[in-house]
Amino acid sequence: MQNSFSPSRAVGFIEQWLKDYQANAGTRGWVIGVSGGIDSAVTSALCARTGLPTLLVEMPIHQHLDQVNRAQEHIRCLQASHANVDAVCVDLTAVYEGLVLALPNIDDESGALALANSRARIRMTALYALAQQRGALVVGTGNKVEDFGVGFYTKYGDGGVDLSPIADLMKSEVFALGASLGVVQSIQNAPPTDGLWGDDRTDEDQLGASYSELEWAMQEESSGDQAWSARQHEVMAIYRRLNQVNQHKMQPIPVCVLPDHIRSAD
Numbered sequence: 262m263q264n265s266f267s268p269s270r271a272v273g274f275i276e277q278w279l280k281d282y283q284a285n286a287g288t289r290g291w292v293i294g295v296s297g298g299i300d301s302a303v304t305s306a307l308c309a310r311t312g313l314p315t316l317l318v319e320m321p322i323h324q325h326l327d328q329v330n331r332a333q334e335h336i337r338c339l340q341a342s343h344a345n346v347d348a349v350c351v352d353l354t355a356v357y358e359g360l361v362l363a364l365p366n367i368d369d370e371s372g373a374l375a376l377a378n379s380r381a382r383i384r385m386t387a388l389y390a391l392a393q394q395r396g397a398l399v400v401g402t403g404n405k406v407e408d409f410g411v412g413f414y415t416k417y418g419d420g421g422v423d424l425s426p427i428a429d430l431m432k433s434e435v436f437a438l439g440a441s442l443g444v445v446q447s448i449q450n451a452p453p454t455d456g457l458w459g460d461d462r463t464d465e466d467q468l469g470a471s472y473s474e475l476e477w478a479m480q481e482e483s484s485g486d487q488a489w490s491a492r493q494h495e496v497m498a499i500y501r502r503l504n505q506v507n508q509h510k511m512q513p514i515p516v517c518v519l520p521d522h523i524r525s526a527d
Contacts, residue, residue: 266434268441275426276310282424283313283398290314292392293400294384294419296456297331299439299448300402304427305335306442308400309343318391319350320384322357323459331447338445351387377457381418389421401425404435406472410479411500412507413455413468420510432472468503470496
């Protein structure tokens with residue numbers, strides 16, 4: 262994060278950007294999944310500040326109790342300070358269990374990851390159902406490191422949104438906005454986690470590097486500086502590997518365009 266970054270200016274800019282987008286879209290407010298993490302807390306707080314109808318949605322699926330408690334504390338805080346904020350809990354555990362039963366038996370590592378990503382896709386479906394019912398937009402909560410650095414999100418899950426107000430912010434900048442917005446301390450202090458596993462594993466556990474390390478790699482990736490420490494070389498290798506294997510998430514869907522000579526009749 263650059264020293265010149267101003268959380269207060271960023272808050273004002275994003276708030277106005279949201280208002281302008283909503284006015285041009287002609288829709289009626291926001292729907293946001295709230296997980297108990299800093300990204301969804303900051304995003305929902307920014308949406309609440311617009312004064313437009315804002316629906317905060319809890320979507321537990323065998324959720325760790327700490328995550329549930331943090332999400333509920335954040336919701337209570339926003340509702341106490343913003344009359345335009347509503348909240349609903351949509352327990353998707355039974356839906357998820359039904360999907361697990363319908364699928365062929367999955368018990369290997371790739372199957373476990375597929376089921377974890379299925380949680381995010383079920384949640385996306387619930388958010389869009391609620392948004393369509395309200396004539397609202399689904400707001401994304403991904404930050405820059407996740408969305409454009411290492412691709413740490415689920416394709417057509419938490420990556421399936423209408424707009425992304427914090428996707429140009431590094432994780433450290435998201436935390437700075439959280440402090441500026443008065444996000445509850447339990448969320449500011451919690452290690453980031455994607456909440457897809459039903460346990461207390463963190464993003465760092467899964468990625469092999471902290472967000473501060475990945476920010477460094479994202480900023481230094483093109484420098485080619487060989488004066489890095491052993492750990493920095495390790496982090497850069499992690500960053501480059503994840504960035505490469507997750508390009509399919511970050512690039513537009515490939516379209517097979519037929520050339521004229523294929524289209525033309527014989």
